[in-house]
C-alpha cells in the first residue's frame with residue numbers, strides 16, 4: 139500500500155510536497171488538506187507512491203481528503219503540468235486556477251445530528267450528565283448545546299453552529315468521531331437567475347439617465363441636507379455612473395477610495411439612496427435589437443458554408459486540428475461558431491467558446507443562451523465563488539455541454555470535448571497578468587491537442603503569432619474575405635492633424651472635417667461612434683512653472699483628472715478627483731503645484747469625459763452616450779447602453795476601446811477616431827500591431843446595416859504603415875510588413891520571448907538583485923539567448939513596488955525555458971525570493 143503522496147500547493151515555489159497518506163490514500167487529481175508552515179492548505183494530489191523521501195524530512199500526514207474520486211480528469215492534470223513547464227510557473231498555482239472550488243472547502247462543512255447523538259441528548263436530558271468523558275464540564279455543556287441546536291434534524295453550516303453554540307471546530311470534529319454528528323459537504327442549489335442589489339440615487343440630481351429619482355422618498359425641499367465627505371463621495375460615485383450601480387461594484391470602489399462600508403447604509407436610512415433588487419440575467423436575444431435576426435437564424439452564405447465545411451470535416455475525421463478563421467469585420471463569424479457548435483452537439487460532444495470579456499459583448503452570450511438554452515453554462519469574472527463552483531459541477535456532470543466563458547473557462551471540465559473556439563483570438567485579455575501567466579488562446583490549442591479535438595481561432599485581425607502558425611501550415615487557414623450580404627467595408631479617410639493645426643492655428647480635439655461629417659450624419663438620422671481611447675477628463679496635470687507632473691503616490695505614472703458630474707453643485711467636490719488608472723488610488727485636485735506651489739496647473743490630454751462635454755457643446759441637440767470604465771461598471775450597464783444605441787435613443791456615442799469590441803449596431807454609419815495613434819510612441823514592440831488592430835476593429839463598427847459606412851481617422855502619423863494599411867483594410871499587407879520588422883529585431887513570432895521583472899518595495903533591493911542577475915547572465919555567456927537589460931521597467935514603480943527587468947529572446951523555446959530555470963535556481967542561491975521575480979513567458983505587455 140502506498141505510504142506517501144506528492145501534493146501541489148498554491149505557493150510560489152517550483153516544487154511539490156510529500157505527505158504521509160496516513161491510511162487515507164487519496165487518488166491522483168483529488169484535493170487534500172495538508173499542514174504547510176503552520177497553515178492548512180488545500181492542494182491537489184499529483185502522485186501516490188512508496189518512495190520514502192531521501193533526507194531526514196519530517197513527513198507530515200495528510201489531514202483530510204476532500205474528494206473520493208479524481209476531481210480533475212487526467213486530461214486537465216496533463217494540461218496543468220504542461221502550463222507549469224511552459225510558463226515556468228508553480229504547478230500548485232496552476233491547479234488552483236483550474237479549480238474554482240475554494241468556496242466549497244471553506245463554506246460547505248455542514249453538520250447534522252446522528253442517531254447516537256440523539257440518544258446522548260436524550261440520555262443527558264434524563265440523567266443530567268454523560269458518563270466517562272475527558273472533556274471539561276464547560277465543553278460537555280457545549281456539546282449539549284450543539285446537539286440541542288441540531289435536534290430538529292436540519293443541516294446547519296459550521297459557521298452558524300459555531301456562532302450559536304460557541305463550539306469550535308475541534309469540538310465538532312470530536313463529536314463526528316464519536317458518531318454523534320454527521321458532517322456533510324452540501325452544495326446549495328441556487329436559482330440560476332440570481333437577484334442582485336442595485337443602489338439607486340433617490341434624488342434627481344440632474345444626472346444623464348432618465349428614470350432616476352422616481353422613488354417616493356424624496357427629501358423635502360429638493361435640496362440636499364448637509365452630508366459629510368464620505369457620504370458625498372458615495373453620492374458622487376453614484377451620480378457619476380448615471381445614478382444606478384450594483385451594490386457589489388459600489389462597495390468595491392468605495393473600499394478602494396477608503397470610504398467605510400457603513401456610509402451606504404446611512405444614506406439609505408436617510409432616504410437619499412434606495413436599494414432595489416433586480417434579476418440579474420442576460421437579456422436573451424441580444425440587447426434590445428428588435429427585428430434583428432440572431433446569428434443562428436441566418437441561412438449561411440457561401441463563404442460561411444465553406445468555413446463551416448472545413449471545420450465540420452475536421453470534427454468528423456477526428457483528431458487534433460487547429461484552424462485560424464480570418465474573417466473580416468462583419469463577415470458573420472458568429473454564425474459559423476454557432477453552426478460548428480451545433481455540429482459538435484449533434485455528434486454527442488461538448489463545445490467551448492472563449493470570449494475576451496463577456497460583460498463587454500453581452501450580445502454574444504445572450505445569443506448563445508437563445509440558441510442553446512439550458513445546455514449553456516456561462517463562466518466569467520463576475521460570478522461569486524459559489525456560483526462558479528456550481529457552474530463547474532454542472533459542466534463536470536455533463537449537464538452543460540455548451541460553455542461560454544472568459545480566459546479561465548479554458549479549464550472548464552468538459553465531458554467529451556469536441557470543439558474549442560477562441561473568438562477575437564488577438565485580444566490581449568486572454569493573457570493572464572498574474573501567476574500563472576498563461577495565454578488562454580495558446581492553452582486552448584494545447585488542450586485541443588491533448589484531447590485530440592478541433593480548435594478554431596477567429597479574428598478579423600489575427601495576432602502575428604497565429605498568422606505565422608497558419609503560414610507555416612501548423613494551423614489550417616480559413617478565410618472569409620467579404621462582409622455578409624455584399625455589404626461594403628467603410629471608406630476610411632485620414633485627417634492629418636499637423637495640417638489641421640497649421641490651418642486653424644489651434645489645437646482642437648475634433649477636426650473640422652470630423653465635426654462636419656458628424657453633423658451631416660446626425661442630420662440624416664444616422665448614428666456616430668467616436669473613439670477617444672483614454673478615460674477621465676485630462677490624462678495629465680502639469681505645473682507650468684516647474685514642469686512637474688502630478689504622479690500617483692504608489693506608481694510612477696501621472697494621475698488622471700476626473701471632472702465632477704456637471705449640473706450637480708451639491709456634490710461637486712468629491713466627484714472631482716485625480717485618479718491613478720493603475721492602482722486606483724485617488725486624491726483631491728490640488729490648488730497649487732505640490733512641488734513649487736505655483737498656481738499655474740495645466741490640464742493636458744483629452745479623455746472621454748472631456749470628449750463628451752465638448753460634443754455636447756458642439757452638437758447641443760445630439761443624444762450623446764459615453765462608454766468607458768467610468769460609465770460601464772458591469773454587464774448591466776453595458777446592456778443598458780447598447781439597448782439605447784440599438785433603439786436609437788443614443789445617436790452619438792463616445793468611448794474608449796470598449797466601443798470597438800464586436801458590437802453589431804446597424805444604424806452606425808460614421809466612426810471617428812481621435813488620438814488612437816499616441817500608442818505608436820510607446821516602448822513596446824507590439825505597438826504597431828495594437829494600433830492596426832484597434833483601427834480595424836473600430837472601423838468595423840461602421841456600415842453594418844443597409845447603409846455604407848465611413849471612417850475618419852485623426853492622426854499625427856498619417857504615413858505610418860499601421861495607419862496606412864488599416865485605412866486600406868489591408869490586413870495581409872500589414873502583417874507582411876510587420877513580420878519583416880519582427881524578423882529583423884528578433885521579436886515574436888521569429889523568436890520566443892520572456893520578460894523577467896525583479897520587484898521589491900525597496901529600491902536598493904530591486905536594483906541590487908537586477909545587478910546580481912545581470913552579472914550572472916553575462917558570466918553564463920548564453921549564445922542561444924539574447925538578454926536585454928537590466929533596465930528600469932517602463933513603469934518603474936507600480937503599487938509601491940520598484941521594478942527592473944530583463945527581456946530574454948531565444949530562437950528555441952526549450953533554450954528559453956532552460957535559461958529561465960537556471961536563472962531561478964541561481965536567484966535562490968542568492969537569497970532572492972521567488973515572489974520577487976516575475977517570469978512572464980510570451981509576455982504581451984512589457985510595461
Ligand SMILES: Nc1ncnc2c1ncn2[C@@H]1O[C@H](COP(=O)(O)OP(=O)(O)OP(=O)(O)O)[C@@H](O)[C@H]1O
Pocket residue numbers: 431432433436437438439442465466467468469470471472473597598622623799800801802838842
Ligand atoms: N448569412 C448571413 N446573411 C445575412 N446576415 C448575416 C449572415 N450571417 C450573419 N449575418 C449578420 O451579419 C452581422 C455581422 O455578423 P457577426 O457579428 O457575426 O460578424 P463578425 O464576423 O463577428 O464581425 P466582427 O469581427 O466585426 O465582430 C450580424 O448582424 C449577423 O446577424
Ligand SMILES: [Zn+2]
Pocket residue numbers: 690691692693718719720721722723937
Ligand atoms: Zn497608482
